[in-house]
Amino acid sequence: MDYHFIPKLGYITSQSDLSRKYFNVGRTYFNEIGFKDIVYFELDVEYTPSLTNELLNREAIFLSGGNTFIFLENIRKRGFIPLLQKYVENGGILIGQSAGSILMSKTIEMATFLDENVSRLNNINSLHLVDFEFMPHWEGDSRLISQLENLKSHHPIYACKDGDWISVNGEEVQLHGEIIKIEKGY
Numbered sequence: 001m002d003y004h005f006i007p008k009l010g011y012i013t014s015q016s017d018l019s020r021k022y023f024n025v026g027r028t029y030f031n032e033i034g035f036k037d038i039v040y041f042e043l044d045v046e047y048t049p050s051l052t053n054e055l056l057n058r059e060a061i062f063l064s065g066g067n068t069f070i071f072l073e074n075i076r077k078r079g080f081i082p083l084l085q086k087y088v089e090n091g092g093i094l095i096g097q098s099a100g101s102i103l104m105s106k107t108i109e110m111a112t113f114l115d116e117n118v119s120r121l122n123n124i125n126s127l128h129l130v131d132f133e134f135m136p137h138w139e140g141d142s143r144l145i146s147q148l149e150n151l152k153s154h155h156p157i158y159a160c161k162d163g164d165w166i167s168v169n170g171e172e173v174q175l176h177g178e179i180i181k182i183e184k185g186y
Contacts, residue, residue: 013041015074022065043078072119104168137160145159
């Protein structure tokens with residue numbers, strides 16, 4: 001018999017994707033890298049609580065891009081901050097893209113440079129899975145770096161170009177690509 005391990009992925013969308021336009025693009029990518037069993041999960045209009053256990057029993061969970069404020073509002077509304085923190089604490093792999101990556105930080109302060117706070121969130125505390133702030137979509141603009149340097153953040157800030165990434169395993173942080181680390185806010 002030929003036994004092949006096929007990793008299972010949970011895909012949490014930032015907000016409703018009723019036509020599955022963005023999910024289908026993501027599914028194609030994840031299929032190409034070996035994830036054939038992918039469950040779509042949302043915390044918005046099509047929230048299905050009965051899928052929560054299936055989601056949390058996957059080897060990896062992907063947090064999509066989108067409006068970071070809406071995503072954080074949806075995560076809070078469904079009580080998912082402690083669930084995702086425990087998932088990671090228990091060895092689950094959490095993957096974030098754009099808004100999903102910003103959510104890994106203590107706050108979503110970086111989202112103020114990218115997204116409109118349409119949810120009117122006052123509390124921007126997030127998952128706090130890493131001890132740094134993350135700025136995706138950096139295009140090498142020195143003016144943005146200057147603005148980030150003036151923040152009063154107590155954590156380093158990593159500015160990351162599209163296609164580059166950061167991996168975190170426990171205390172080990174690895175940078176992959178042209179990533180700028182900003183620490184002036186101390």
